[in-house]
Amino acid sequence: MTITVIPVEGVPEVHPGDELAVLIADAATVQGTPLEAGDCLVVTQKVVSKAEGRIVELDPDDREARLALVESESVRIVRRRGDLVISETRHGFVCANAGIDLSNVEHGYAALLPLDSDRSARHVRDALRARYDVEVAVVVSDTFGRPWRMGLTDVAIGVAGLAAVLDLRGQPDAHGRELQVTEVALADEVASAAELVMGKALAVPAAIVRGLHPSWLREGSARELVRNPADDLFR
Amino acid sequence: MTITVIPVEGVPEVHPGDELAVLIADAATVQGTPLEAGDCLVVTQKVVSKAEGRIVELDPDDREARLALVESESVRIVRRRGDLVISETRHGFVCANAGIDLSNVEHGYAALLPLDSDRSARHVRDALRARYDVEVAVVVSDTFGRPWRMGLTDVAIGVAGLAAVLDLRGQPDAHGRELQVTEVALADEVASAAELVMGKALAVPAAIVRGLHPSWLREGSARELVRNPADDLFR
Numbered sequence: 151m152t153i154t155v156i157p158v159e160g161v162p163e164v165h166p167g168d169e170l171a172v173l174i175a176d177a178a179t180v181q182g183t184p185l186e187a188g189d190c191l192v193v194t195q196k197v198v199s200k201a202e203g204r205i206v207e208l209d210p211d212d213r214e215a216r217l218a219l220v221e222s223e224s225v226r227i228v229r230r231r232g233d234l235v236i237s238e239t240r241h242g243f244v245c246a247n248a249g250i251d252l253s254n255v256e257h258g259y260a261a262l263l264p265l266d267s268d269r270s271a272r273h274v275r276d277a278l279r280a281r282y283d284v285e286v287a288v289v290v291s292d293t294f295g296r297p298w299r300m301g302l303t304d305v306a307i308g309v310a311g312l313a314a315v316l317d318l319r320g321q322p323d324a325h326g327r328e329l330q331v332t333e334v335a336l337a338d339e340v341a342s343a344a345e346l347v348m349g350k351a352l353a354v355p356a357a358i359v360r361g362l363h364p365s366w367l368r369e370g371s372a373r374e375l376v377r378n379p380a381d382d383l384f385r
Numbered sequence: 386m387t388i389t390v391i392p393v394e395g396v397p398e399v400h401p402g403d404e405l406a407v408l409i410a411d412a413a414t415v416q417g418t419p420l421e422a423g424d425c426l427v428v429t430q431k432v433v434s435k436a437e438g439r440i441v442e443l444d445p446d447d448r449e450a451r452l453a454l455v456e457s458e459s460v461r462i463v464r465r466r467g468d469l470v471i472s473e474t475r476h477g478f479v480c481a482n483a484g485i486d487l488s489n490v491e492h493g494y495a496a497l498l499p500l501d502s503d504r505s506a507r508h509v510r511d512a513l514r515a516r517y518d519v520e521v522a523v524v525v526s527d528t529f530g531r532p533w534r535m536g537l538t539d540v541a542i543g544v545a546g547l548a549a550v551l552d553l554r555g556q557p558d559a560h561g562r563e564l565q566v567t568e569v570a571l572a573d574e575v576a577s578a579a580e581l582v583m584g585k586a587l588a589v590p591a592a593i594v595r596g597l598h599p600s601w602l603r604e605g606s607a608r609e610l611v612r613n614p615a616d617d618l619f620r
Contacts, residue, residue: 153581155388229618236618244533256560297532297619298479300612301550301570303577305534315536334528334580335536342538343578345569346388346597362581377535383464383471384532384619 153361156183157347157354164355166203171277174356175284183358185278187285188367190312190359192344195292196254197355198270198308199261208260210252216260223248223262228385239263242376243307244385245294254353264290267308268371275310287311287367291341297384304345306337306372313337313366314374335375336366388596391418392582392589399590401438406512409591410519418593420513422520423602425547425594427579430527431489432590433505433543434496443495445487451495458483458497463620474498477611478542479620480529489588499525502543503606510545522546522602526576532619539580541572541607548572548601549609570610571601 161177164170170193175185185191199205208215213233221227224237228244238244241263249263264270271288278284290308295301306314314337344357379385396412399405405428410420420426434440443450448468456462459472463479473479476498484498499505506523513521525543530536541549549572579592614620 151392151582153390157386231618254560298612298617299570299573299610301568301573301610303570303573333536335534335538338534338536338538339577339580342574343581345574346578347386375534375536377533382533383466
């Protein structure tokens, strides 16, 4: 089962109200890799937020305004050190600055997370089905840090048509014993694989992950990826 | 820049003293996808530990013995709840049960992390160069949980010939502004991409990640991925 990760290049600058599905599907076709049934299309949060108009004015040098915006996008502050705020968003994600991002947007503006990033993923998936008659999974990805480990990885903040978490409980390992490792964060791994061809500086806003196991393509939600705070040792 | 992720199947059961590089390279050749210069070979910790004899007897029902083993493999306990221990290993990794794993090993045994997983990666890389005259990067991967998010992802615990963390500081974004997101955990994303074709239950112990940007293939170390405890808000 070989998996191929294909960047979608040539997507035009995205504006509020644009139909992302069309911009990306057409760019994929133009570059000779049209979307196929069973593909997973990974789309960055940045262009989803642009298409949904989740862009606000923000003077990057106005520290007070920036912190106020982070607080207004958070339901709870988890940690704070200097200007760095780790907080929980309304979606349940814990990340820096409530996911607000100043890069790859116009100067003087900031991109906020989509209000409902699962819905964003479903919207792209439904539009692709309706307009191109192609059944693809969709992941909306964002770039988060982690405790303990340096560097950022892309994770899934919205999922449609894909198991976000793959439950392997009850499956035997190669020695016929029940597996210890039972839940794979599939959608996060798909987002990370896609990031390898997107490159922060390249402004490639989407990638096709082709070859995922058909059994993984079921209804899914990024909510599967949010750990219950009561079970969380670090919240 | 399309990336291909190819599982290496047909690797025989690994025993202490086996030369992993040979077992995997030969299996890759037999299945028709020989290693090529510029590939990154991802090898699971489990087979590395087996080849290095890092397997110890452990009665899985002996709770006391299991906890004692976890403590002996830890330099510090970070959190504890019931039988779950989150600890820091001698490598600086923070993970459950000091990375000790009971699945995919014989009943009555446990696999410990390699003593020096960077050295393990370098050993495979050097052996491939010496025996097959092919220059590949090597990542030793393991499966870790994360705070806040459900499900596990594969990360890099050993790296050779690959930038573990990619530093994009100073590079402009698509709007010509300096990037906010500056450090990508490249080796972790490569490990996650590889996991997509390995499948915990399938016992595929290695995968080839083909198509990484040539500039990423430099000397690297998993130590790049260990956050300085002084800078860590969650240690």
